[in-house]
Amino acid sequence: METITVEEQNKTALAREMMEKLVDRRVLTALEVCVRCGTCAESCHYYQSDPKTEHTPYYRAEQVRRVYRQFMDPVGQAFPGWFGAKPTTDEALSRLAEIAFSSCTLCHRCTFECPFGVETAEIMRVMRSVATACGYGPEMLVEIANAAIAKEENADLFRDIFLDQVKELEKEVQDKLGSSEARIPVNQKGARLLYVPLAGAHTIVPQAIIFNIARESWTLSMFDTANYAVFLGDITKAKRIAQRIIKEAEALEVQEVIITECGHGYTAMRWDAPKWFGHPLPFKVRNIIEVIDDYIRDGVLPVNPATNGEPVTYHDSCNLGRKGGLLEEPRRVLRAVVGDFREMTPNRLHSYCCGGGSGLVAVPEWKDIRMQAGKLKADQIRQTGAKTVVTSCDNCRFQIGELSQYYDLGVEVTSVSELTAKALV
Amino acid sequence: MAEEARQEIKADQKINLEGLLCPIPVVRVSQAVKNLAVGGILEATATDPGVLADIPAWARSTGNEVIAMNRDGKIITFFVKRLK
Ligand code: SF4
Ligand code: SF4
Numbered sequence: 001m002e003t004i005t006v007e008e009q010n011k012t013a014l015a016r017e018m019m020e021k022l023v024d025r026r027v028l029t030a031l032e033v034c035v036r037c038g039t040c041a042e043s044c045h046y047y048q049s050d051p052k053t054e055h056t057p058y059y060r061a062e063q064v065r066r067v068y069r070q071f072m073d074p075v076g077q078a079f080p081g082w083f084g085a086k087p088t089t090d091e092a093l094s095r096l097a098e099i100a101f102s103s104c105t106l107c108h109r110c111t112f113e114c115p116f117g118v119e120t121a122e123i124m125r126v127m128r129s130v131a132t133a134c135g136y137g138p139e140m141l142v143e144i145a146n147a148a149i150a151k152e153e154n155a156d157l158f159r160d161i162f163l164d165q166v167k168e169l170e171k172e173v174q175d176k177l178g179s180s181e182a183r184i185p186v187n188q189k190g191a192r193l194l195y196v197p198l199a200g201a202h203t204i205v206p207q208a209i210i211f212n213i214a215r216e217s218w219t220l221s222m223f224d225t226a227n228y229a230v231f232l233g234d235i236t237k238a239k240r241i242a243q244r245i246i247k248e249a250e251a252l253e254v255q256e257v258i259i260t261e262c263g264h265g266y267t268a269m270r271w272d273a274p275k276w277f278g279h280p281l282p283f284k285v286r287n288i289i290e291v292i293d294d295y296i297r298d299g300v301l302p303v304n305p306a307t308n309g310e311p312v313t314y315h316d317s318c319n320l321g322r323k324g325g326l327l328e329e330p331r332r333v334l335r336a337v338v339g340d341f342r343e344m345t346p347n348r349l350h351s352y353c354c355g356g357g358s359g360l361v362a363v364p365e366w367k368d369i370r371m372q373a374g375k376l377k378a379d380q381i382r383q384t385g386a387k388t389v390v391t392s393c394d395n396c397r398f399q400i401g402e403l404s405q406y407y408d409l410g411v412e413v414t415s416v417s418e419l420t421a422k423a424l425v
Numbered sequence: 426m427a428e429e430a431r432q433e434i435k436a437d438q439k440i441n442l443e444g445l446l447c448p449i450p451v452v453r454v455s456q457a458v459k460n461l462a463v464g465g466i467l468e469a470t471a472t473d474p475g476v477l478a479d480i481p482a483w484a485r486s487t488g489n490e491v492i493a494m495n496r497d498g499k500i501i502t503f504f505v506k507r508l509k
Contacts, residue, residue, distance in 0.1 A: 147485075157481075362452050
């Protein structure tokens with residue numbers, strides 16, 4: 001008989017408590033309806049790149065099902081051996097955490113191929129939450145989430161650094177536009193839009209060029225949209241990180257919050273935040289691509305596609321595309337701003353994950369896993385013959401940049417906003 | 426930070442983060458600091474202005490210290506001391 005320590009007992013109790021809390025009707029359906037037909041295997045980029053049983057969606061979900069049955073199912077509780085359920089020890093929890101964090105990017109592709117629509121990603125998301133609560137969340141993801149909270153707690157300290165940085169970037173925008181009138185407004189009460197960037201200049205300068213040319217009423221957020229607590233399944237922290245932007249938008253009385261090209265940041269604010277807070281947000285949330293698409297439709301951006309003459313392809317970020325529904329908007333913009341746009345196959349709802357989603361790019365130990373799981377994406381990019389890959393997510397951007405080096409693709413990776421700005425100046 | 430002051434800080438390890446975008450500079454700094462002995466100093470250069478706030482925020486939340494940060498054109502140089 002296995003010996004279980006007191007610490008393990010406490011973790012087991014916590015894991016049970018978390019599961020009871022998080023397994024709602026949607027997750028319960030995902031746990032119960034799988035008939036193990038195997039149809040979903042080919043839909044997963046991990047399996048496609050290395051066809052092993054452990055890389056199938058149903059294998060992963062099955063590991064969680066066993067724990068669920070041990071905890072929640074009366075038959076499983078009485079006869080754990082019937083379902084192969086084992087006592088939830090330190091080793092078992094650690095193994096489940098590894099499956100949930102490193103071997104599933106929560107891309108939801110398998111759900112679209114499953115005849116019953118089983119949401120394996122939602123099962124994995126619950127497992128991530130359980131693992132994080134029990135102390136098995138990847139350290140690096142925890143550190144990045146905590147740093148975002150530290151920025152909010154010390155907002156006064158970071159305000160001056162931020163404002164200095166904005167002044168520098170404003171000068172860059174003015175130089176590019178040849179106009180000293182160009183602005184990067186901050187804290188503009190009553191502006192129509194609050195634009196939320198990521199930490200880097202590539203998510204501020206091109207968008208500022210676009211907003212200035214479109215004569216938009218906008219203001220730049222003091223915070224960035226990244227919310228790594230989402231990857232951890234730590235909803236308490238995720239709410240705190242989202243709350244910074246919500247408070248800012250409310251104080252500035254903006255009509256819309258516009259999220260930069262960041263897959264998880266967009267889905268978190270647009271789809272998850274209203275659920276976390278239990279009410280709709282008092283402003284509209286859209287992605288910058290939707291705004292650029294409107295500008296192009298309305299003829300306010302004089303874009304010249306000849307500026308971007310090299311062949312370009314688009315990688316659908318799973319968060320923005322399959323989960324967020326932004327499938328045509330980036331394509332309409334790209335067709336307007338590049339001379340030679342080529343589709344990757346498959347694309348849109350059926351696009352494969354790049355292999356770096358859901359926080360994997362931030363954990364250095366998982367680079368080998370990422371490179372292997374991204375092989376399929378690398379092959380698809382190569383087949384397009386494109387010299388530039390556009391993607392609307394910084395995680396995908398980093399992963400595809402590394403895939404390019406690893407598989408010698410020789411491609412540049414950029415965003416819709418950057419190519420649009422390039423077609424303007 | 427004056428050039429003389431910068432030269433006075435003796436780093437135990439140097440890393441180049443130029444061209445890397447968020448959150449990778451934080452990831453690489455965290456990794457490098459963990460490889461230092463307590464009291465050790467890491468020197469890093471970066472180009473993403475996001476590090477100006479992200480590295481101090483990360484240091485604050487992990488109990489480490491940014492002892493100097495300097496910007497020279499596009500290049501940002503900073504020193505992190507491992508405190509625990
Ligand atoms: S396709 Fe659906 S039902 Fe079939 S094994 Fe996969 S998850 Fe289960
Ligand atoms: S959600 Fe994506 S990564 Fe996870 S099992 Fe399904 S296809 Fe694979």
